[in-house]
Amino acid sequence: MRSRAKSDALFAEALRCLPGGVNSPVRAFRAVGGRPFFAERAAGCRVWDVDGNEYIDYVGTWGPAIHGHAHPKIIAAVQEAAAAGTSFGIPHPLEVAMARRIRECVPAVDMVRCCNSGTEACMSAIRLARGYTGRTKILKFDGCYHGHADSLLVRAGSGALTFGHPDSGGVPAAFAQHTLVVPFNDIDAVKSAFVANPGEIAGVILEPVPGNAGVYLPRPGFLEFLREIASEEGALLIFDEVMTGFRLARGGAQERFGVKPDLTCFGKIIGGGLPVGAFGGRRDIMELLAPVGPVYQAGTLSGNPLAMAAGLAALELLDDAVYARLETLGERFERGLLEAAQEAGVPAQVNRCGSMICLYFTREPVHSLAGALTSDRDRFARYFHGLLDRGVYVAPSPFEAGFLSTAHTEQDLETTVEAAASALREAGEGR
Numbered sequence: 001m002r003s004r005a006k007s008d009a010l011f012a013e014a015l016r017c018l019p020g021g022v023n024s025p026v027r028a029f030r031a032v033g034g035r036p037f038f039a040e041r042a043a044g045c046r047v048w049d050v051d052g053n054e055y056i057d058y059v060g061t062w063g064p065a066i067h068g069h070a071h072p073k074i075i076a077a078v079q080e081a082a083a084a085g086t087s088f089g090i091p092h093p094l095e096v097a098m099a100r101r102i103r104e105c106v107p108a109v110d111m112v113r114c115c116n117s118g119t120e121a122c123m124s125a126i127r128l129a130r131g132y133t134g135r136t137k138i139l140k141f142d143g144c145y146h147g148h149a150d151s152l153l154v155r156a157g158s159g160a161l162t163f164g165h166p167d168s169g170g171v172p173a174a175f176a177q178h179t180l181v182v183p184f185n186d187i188d189a190v191k192s193a194f195v196a197n198p199g200e201i202a203g204v205i206l207e208p209v210p211g212n213a214g215v216y217l218p219r220p221g222f223l224e225f226l227r228e229i230a231s232e233e234g235a236l237l238i239f240d241e242v243m244t245g246f247r248l249a250r251g252g253a254q255e256r257f258g259v260k261p262d263l264t265c266f267g268k269i270i271g272g273g274l275p276v277g278a279f280g281g282r283r284d285i286m287e288l289l290a291p292v293g294p295v296y297q298a299g300t301l302s303g304n305p306l307a308m309a310a311g312l313a314a315l316e317l318l319d320d321a322v323y324a325r326l327e328t329l330g331e332r333f334e335r336g337l338l339e340a341a342q343e344a345g346v347p348a349q350v351n352r353c354g355s356m357i358c359l360y361f362t363r364e365p366v367h368s369l370a371g372a373l374t375s376d377r378d379r380f381a382r383y384f385h386g387l388l389d390r391g392v393y394v395a396p397s398p399f400e401a402g403f404l405s406t407a408h409t410e411q412d413l414e415t416t417v418e419a420a421a422s423a424l425r426e427a428g429e430g431r
């Protein structure tokens, strides 16, 4: 057993001055029990805690770290930008470079607005969809997470799910009323929602590959169906690619699956590890934003030069070889985990899309939140701690994606699969 004395002391102090000891709920380890470790530094695919323990990291700061931590080119870009000033609130060349870069990679995007988080990006995209259509209602999918804006914390995934309250306190019922929630991959439910709310749905928002309740994939034809029905019904199709953007391909899930949304939300990877968000889409929609149009959206630190510099450096590094490499690593990891689960006699599903991966402890294939919820949470908690004790850090919740980076090596994966095999054997016993 590793010593985590310094982490434990910090956490005790954190509990006195930060609610739950954290600044974002899932970090508190409530879904797996025990106490979080405190990071001292990270490099490549490794994180070191304040007690000197080393972990192979599959969280990658929850998605951004596609090149691993502290990539020298990203660090240099941030240092160079910081030396010129940390924020201007004045138009800056890097903002234009970022917008141009996103446009080049994502054909559905003519124009971009940068903001400071994925939450802001989704909240603003929805305001824009409402402004464009003159309608109020939003259709979302159970288990998809789009940040913590009021109208989207309606049966949200991820943290909220982990805590076992489907909704959040503090969200007026009147706000939630405008959000329709249907199961992912359920064509009939989407049709019914449109039938029941004729001419009222402003937008359909989804994670094209949901990664906030584990990972599950759109069934063949599902995204195409959404494209079609949204167009027919005069609703905007909004892909929340905060997680999948630049991860599943340079053009995101929309490139991988060949479906073009009206609006796209970004975050995570496009900030290279700094706080960022962005949304973009068709020019006729985007030009409704202030100062051109009537839909207000703003931010003191939006387009921040450090975030733009870090993000541009990260995007610069994303060539074809990166995606080929991530696919190879992903296949290998998937196979390794499945074999380890089989050998341990643990019923498991390994869902994967590119470098996003999730291990569910269930016999049934998972295509939706309902499927994800059949995963054995106690077994996951034992598995999680078994891995942590062996120097492997996966997300401290059964309902999160794991991420591979180009910094992971075959050797790292092998070490991890061995650790997983032992952790699974233990997790399979001790009931």
Ligand SMILES: *Cc1c(COP(=O)(O)O)cnc(C)c1O
Binding pocket: 116, 117, 118, 119, 120, 122, 145, 146, 147, 148, 207, 212, 240, 241, 242, 243, 244, 267, 268, 276, 277
């Ligand atoms: C992370 C995430 C968000 C929220 O982004 P924040 O930067 O945490 O506000 C929104 N949507 C998806 C799909 C995400 O994965």
